[in-house]
Amino acid sequence: MSKARSLILIFALATLAAGLLPGCTRMGGLRARMAADELAHTVQIKGDPITLGRLNAVIVDNPYGKVKVYAKPAHEQANVTFRVQQENRLRWRAARMGFDFDPVGEYFTATHSNNGELSVLTISPTDLSVEGYRPPIDLTINIPQCDGIEVRNAGGKVVIVGVQGAIHVESGDAEVPGGPIEIRTDKEQVEEIYAYSNGGNVTLVTGPDSAGTVELVAPRGVTSFNSRYGVVNHSMPRKGHWTGIWNDGTNSIYLESLDGDASVMVVDNPVMYSSGKTW
Numbered sequence: 001m002s003k004a005r006s007l008i009l010i011f012a013l014a015t016l017a018a019g020l021l022p023g024c025t026r027m028g029g030l031r032a033r034m035a036a037d038e039l040a041h042t043v044q045i046k047g048d049p050i051t052l053g054r055l056n057a058v059i060v061d062n063p064y065g066k067v068k069v070y071a072k073p074a075h076e077q078a079n080v081t082f083r084v085q086q087e088n089r090l091r092w093r094a095a096r097m098g099f100d101f102d103p104v105g106e107y108f109t110a111t112h113s114n115n116g117e118l119s120v121l122t123i124s125p126t127d128l129s130v131e132g133y134r135p136p137i138d139l140t141i142n143i144p145q146c147d148g149i150e151v152r153n154a155g156g157k158v159v160i161v162g163v164q165g166a167i168h169v170e171s172g173d174a175e176v177p178g179g180p181i182e183i184r185t186d187k188e189q190v191e192e193i194y195a196y197s198n199g200g201n202v203t204l205v206t207g208p209d210s211a212g213t214v215e216l217v218a219p220r221g222v223t224s225f226n227s228r229y230g231v232v233n234h235s236m237p238r239k240g241h242w243t244g245i246w247n248d249g250t251n252s253i254y255l256e257s258l259d260g261d262a263s264v265m266v267v268d269n270p271v272m273y274s275s276g277k278t279w
Contacts, residue, residue: 041104043080043123047112050078050121052144057165059122059150062108064176065137066156071146071163078143080110080123085136105130107137118147148191154178157200162271166191172198180260185210186271193253201260204253205270211249214264216242217256227266 050056052073060067065085084090084104105128112121123141128134136155148165151158154176158169164187172178177199189210195202201221208229216223223242225232235244242262246253255262267273 041082041084043082043106043108043110045078045080045110045112045121048114048119050112050119050143051076055118055147056143056145057118057120057148057150058141058143058146058163059120060139060141060152061124062137062139062151062153062156063125064134064155065139065153066158066179067139067141067151067153068159068161069141069143069146069149069151069163070159070161071143072161073144075142075144078112078121078141080108080121080142081140082108083138083140085138087135090135107134108139158182158197160184162186164189164191167193167195169195169197171196171200177259184270184273186269189253190249190251192251193255195254196256197260198258199260200257202255202257202262203265204255204263205265205267205273207270208266208268210266211247212245212251212253213249214242214244214246214253215255216262216264217254218260218262220259221257221261222263223261224263226264229266 058069060069106126107128108123108125110121110123112119121143123139138156146163146165149160149163150168151160152170154172157179158171158181160167160169160183163185167183169181169183171181178197180200181195181197181202182205183193183195183203184205186207189206189212193204193212195204211230214225216225217240219240221240223237223240225242225244227246230247232244232246236242253264255264265273
């Protein structure tokens with residue numbers, strides 16, 4: 001083979017490789033996403049499908065892990081998924097230790113019941129464990145609309161987006177510390193909000209049409225109420241404690257963090273607000 005032909009062949013191979021490598025990278029990313037999706041498990045909802053157009057309340061209990069609830073009309077009906085944290089790593093460690101560790105299973109039940117005009121979706125933990133160990137699990141609920149919610153968890157963050165109505169969140173217990181709580185609602189919030197964590201910041205991001213009697217408690221952190229909208233009366237800021245009446249509201253807004261900050265932010269588009277942190 002002549003030197004010229006050799007150079008042409010080398011150039012062609014280099015060009016081909018340059019064209020393939022980005023595709024290989026994309027394919028690798030796609031495979032990684034597909035593998036991640038395989039680790040997300042669906043909880044079958046017992047009862048009628050939850051669709052847009054009727055009042056829906058949600059009750060969630062996750063003893064160890066994160067909770068995310070996203071209420072959005074684009075969701076045709078409710079679905080519940082969970083992801084075992086570091087599932088592949090658990091399998092790998094179990095294999096190295098010489099025993100069969102299968103972290104997959106029915107860790108939650110989901111039941112939809114109707115009570116007159118209000119339907120209730122209840123997500124509860126089962127007693128499933130592997131070799132006596134229940135791994136931390138991230139739970140995600142997508143629902144067309146949510147008109148009231150109650151969440152209890154420990155060991156992870158709670159994110160609630162697009163929910164209206166009364167909101168009650170408790171994160172952490174005597175054995176497992178809680179995590180940050182972030183509530184973002186674009187609805188006119190004029191019902192009670194209660195959020196407590198013993199292990200992270202507690203934040204409410206809401207819109208200008210909301211109102212309430214606000215109390216913020218953070219004995220080891222900072223309390224703050226940030227708004228350019230409406231009127232705040234009877235404001236009483238103290239170290240680790242802030243109270244005030246916003247827009248003459250009579251509904252209680254109570255946020256407490258034992259080991260972080262407690263804050264309210266009033267913005268134009270709270271659902272799209274981003275703290276810049278992932279969960």
